[in-house]
Amino acid sequence: MADTVFAPWDDPDQKPLIRFRNVTKRFGDFTAIDDLTLDIFEQEFFALLGPSGCGKTTMMRMLAGFENPTEGRIELAGNDIAGVPPNKRAVNMMFQSYALFPHLSIWDNIAFGLRRESSDKAAISARVEEMLKLTRLEKFAKRKPHQISGGQRQRVALARSLAKAPKLLLLDEPLGALDAKLREATQFELMDIQEKTGTTFVIVTHDQEEAMTVASRVAVMDEGRIMQVATPEQIYEAPQSVYVADFIGDVNIIRGSATAVGPDRYQIAWAEGRDPVHAVSTRPFSDGQECHLAIRPEKVSIHAEHPAADNAVQGKVLDIAYLGNLSTYHVELPTGEIIKAQVANTRRISRRAFTWEDPVWISWTETAGVLLDQ
């Protein structure tokens, strides 16, 4: 076991591999990236996560050299890389479409980059063999890209972009074209390869599950800004805004006004004539300040009787989403709000305790939710 956790971002002595310093990118009137500052460290598996059009691909293309920032600096290992063309950067990219050369064999595709910088045939051959082995493609070396499957093509694209041993590998939606099962397997393969090669990976994705699985840190983006950069656990458990909480996974948001009732404890008046709910928060709120309590559905439990809990509300089952391993109950409160409660299906479905229109109680603890001001 490693005795230290990999967290260079917490160490002030660590020099980041990539620095975005107040980077802005405009296309005509459209601002794709808006005054963005970000550090990415060596050996990180960094995910840029956001809806389409949030600027994540633009960031990646600026790293690859296909776009230059309108304002600000991008540093790679301490050097400003603005104006350095793509072919002069120690950065390689795996394209969303894979961009394999259809007229070349798998072997020649992987060797393509190596041949540009060296003419040592033996060295190139050794490196290609190594890459083929790493991606388990030895058997397909002689085939053309159209003669192999989507998953294999994905691995060829990865092998080709890793062949030159770049300082930084960019992956643009690398698993977008694969089906769910294969995607999951490939995610672990990517992590494995990243660990083996020690290359810094920056992945662009709109799939939050993918980002959470593979990344050491995730940056959630929206409209050219970074909303939060943190580890997957922090992003999920301690989102800093309703946007992030809502973008990552499922969440119940209860709006109300906060009143301090003790150190770090608040009560939230959320509806006229209802008992306030309680929550613990290290984020300070002034009395009467508007707040949003974000609670994950799996942290809400559902009961037939009034439970002894920090917070309990009555409602009735409006809908049940059966997901196989889990069921999500949509419970409608008398105020009209809908709270989702997720329960693991540890019993057979025929023995389900609640059904539609059942009156139920839902409850959660004081520490279950996150109190947010925006």
Add this chain to the structure above:
Amino acid sequence: MKRAFLIAVPYVWLLALFLIPFAVVFKISLSDIELAIPPYTPTMKDGLWTMLSQLDFENFIFLTQDDLYWKAYLSSLQIALISTVLTLMVGYPMAYAMARAPEQWRPTLLMLVILPFWTSFLIRVYAWIGILSNEGFLNQFLLWIGIIDTPLTVLNTNTAVYIGIVYTYLPFMILPIYSALDRLDGSLIEAAEDLGCSRLKAFWLVTIPLSKNGIIAGCFLVFIPALGEFVIPSLLGGSGTLMIGKVLFEEFFSNRDWPVASAVAVILLLILIVPIVLFQRNEQKQAEAEK
């Protein structure tokens, strides 16, 4: 039944418009010249068996004895080959620029390439006489800007023939290359640059190989008709321009030697079969690759 009918249509077409005329021409090439209508003998009037027994290959033997013919074939091949290369050199950059032009401009550009077909081919070739002649626009323009003192003789030389062929067949070169370049995925070029290619190297290693089929198709579409070209060499070419199409015309209409003219045509067709088969094979390969 319906299937058989559908398959039969192209074969009937081929039979009626190619094989039967070819058989007629081939038969004439085996006949002898005669001052009559039609100007050859024997004909079906003599009865089928008599006609067949009088046919011989003496016209083909004649073609090998007079060096005019093989010189004309060779010169045609040379002119067709050089004009194909010239057309490629002019057409490729145009097709490339079209494929790289903004999306909303492309239909207009395509339209402009096809536009000359709306006027008669003959009129367009005559227009080149007006441009290239000693008193033509080209010479007047060059004299006016002071590059030359005496008019250049372009008309009635091989240069004029090259200009004519390149001009006429340029769309046939541009269209297949454009269609190949248009389908080219831009991220392939970016990938090549990302892997260490300069712009030029990426063009050479990715763009050119991936437009290869378009280049081959375009070259055949220019080479095949250029080889038998008659109008352009006879209008723009001079007495020194030797092309088999012109020889063919003269045998038929000036000499009225139909049998020899037919023999010339048969040989021309045999020469053309090789590139036509190669062209078909290229098209087939491309269709298979796209599946």
